[in-house]
Amino acid sequence: MTQAQPKARSSLLRNGDFLKFWGGETLSLFGAQVTTLALPLTAVLEFQAGPGELGLLGFAQWCPYLALALVFGVWVDRGRRRPMMIAANLIRMVLIGLVPLLAAFDQLEIVSLVIITAGVGMASVLFDVSWMSYVPTLVKGPENLVEANGKLGATSAAAETAGPGLGGLLVSALTAPIAMAVDAVSYLVSVVTLSLIKVREPRPERPETRRRLLPELAEGLRWVAGNRYLRAIALIGCFCNFLTIANNTLFVLYALQSQGFQPSLIGLTMSLGAIGGVIGAAFSGRVLAKLGVGRTYSAMVSTVFVGLVLVPVAGGPLPVVVAVFVLAYFLMYGGMSVANVVILSLRQTITPSSLLGRMTAAMRTLMFTGGALGAPAAGLLGSVLGLHGALWCIAAGAGLMIVAVVLSPVGRLKEMPPAAEPAS
Structure with a gap:
């Protein structure tokens, strides 16, 4: 008994294919965090973008999830997932690499930045849909899935911690467009590590009848809409993303113009706050074991909304503002992790x-x-109400969402439910 327990805890550390996937994903996540800060800074510092332009840039990044995610989901279920992940990262590498290249020849404009952002968003949709479906191929069983997702969550949290700080330093030293070259290299490394995975992914069986896109697409929607846990997660997640993206869209401009932050201080503030994500990912397994599935979900999602409430509260001397911002992002990153x-x-x-x-x-x-x-929406609110007023509107919405989290059926789960079967 004493020998079996350590083996269960360290099993994925001896899984070479998972380690390759994990390592490549770590580097690409770090690069992506640099771009997350460098993109809006490029728009603000190079083109004097305001709330409306930043809103358009954010829409270009997330709009592909609306238009393409369902179609990509059908493709992913029809074939092997690893080749799709490799193709997605190659596309992201090329597009991100265009930003410093265009800047070097003085050809970078706000329109081209929006188009590149949309293209990167499309590739990100394909990669996200693929890797979340691919992980169960590398690890087996609910316990290993929790462990794998915990390790990937820790990686994401570490990237969110160090990435903005690194991005702020690179922007200050190299300019925002050149800093994005780091992200392009990280995607190249991820392509290499994915190519080195040895485990053979089984090809999905071909159905006896001809496949049709719309019925297959509708089957996925029915599965989510028909399961009360998935339905609740999707609805709360929709509003959570709406509020956090709205907040993040305005935060860089708010910190620069209203609070007098330098790019390096913005990166440092977000990096210090993102330490909450590292701590949360490191202790996620223990928190889940102690509180259970439902209470962990309710407490942590509510913590995200509390963090959003704190952002417009910050005021006074610069050290106080920095401290409140750090606390807000600490709660957001920690709870979401x-x-x-x-x-x-x-x-x-x-x-x-x-x-x-x-x-x-x-x-x-x-x-x-x-x-x-x-x-x-953040761009519109910022233009009408001002940056601070818009952030207060976002905070009010976050307060209301805490009530929805408490009433969610996921909050009543004590442990993972058994696997369900789709209706015939």
């Missing part, structure tokens, strides 16, 4: 393998609809 482990493991546990791609696509479409609409 733990909540994502619960949400992703729950989705993968109760969904049959044949529906994983379409389930993921349907969930991403529904949840990221909020993200896509949050960016232009």
Whole structure:
């Protein structure tokens, strides 16, 4: 008994294929965090973009989830997922690499930046739908899924912690467009590591009848809409993304113009706040074991909304403003880090393998609809009410969403439910 327990805890550390996937994803996530800060800074510093332009840029990033996620979900369930992930990262590498190249020849404009952002968003949709369906191929069993998602969550949290700080330093030293070259290199490394995975992914069985896109697409939507846990996660996630993306769309401009932050201080503030994500990911398994599935979900998602409330509260001397911003992002990153482990493991546990791609696509479409609409809504609110007034509107919406989280059926789960079967 004493020898079996450590083996269970360290099993994925001896899974070479998972380690390759994990390593490549780590580097690409770090690069993506640099771009997350460098893109809006490029728009603000190079083109003097205001709330409206930043809202358009955010919409271009998230709109592909509305238009393409469901179609990509059908493709992912029809074939092998790893080749699609490799293709998605190659596309992102090329598009991100165009930004410093165009800037070097003085050809970068706000229109081209929006188009590149939309293209990167399309490739990100394909990659997200693929990798979330691919992980169960590398690891087996609910326990290993929780462990794998916890490790990937820790990686994401670490990237969110160090990425903005690194991005702020790179922007200050190299300019915002040149800083994005780091992201292009990270995607190249991810392509290499994905290519080195040895495990053979089984090809999905061909159905006896001819496949049709719309019925297959509708099957994924019906699966999510018909399961009360998935339905609740999708609806709350939609509003959560709407509010967080709206907040993030305005935050860079608010910190620069209203609070007098320098780019390096914005990156440092977000990096310090993102430490909450690292801590949350490191202790997600223990929190889940102690509180159970439902209470962990309710507490952590509510923590995200509390963080959003704190952003417009910040005022006074610069050190106080920095401290409140750090606390706000600490709560947002920490709560989402733990909540994502619960949400992703729950989705993968109760969904049959044949529906994983379409389930993921349907969930991403529904949840990221909020993200896509949050960016232009923030731009509109910022233009009408001012940056501070818009942030207070976002905070009011976050307060209301805490009530919805408490009433969610997911909050009443004590453990992972058994796998369900789709209706014939």
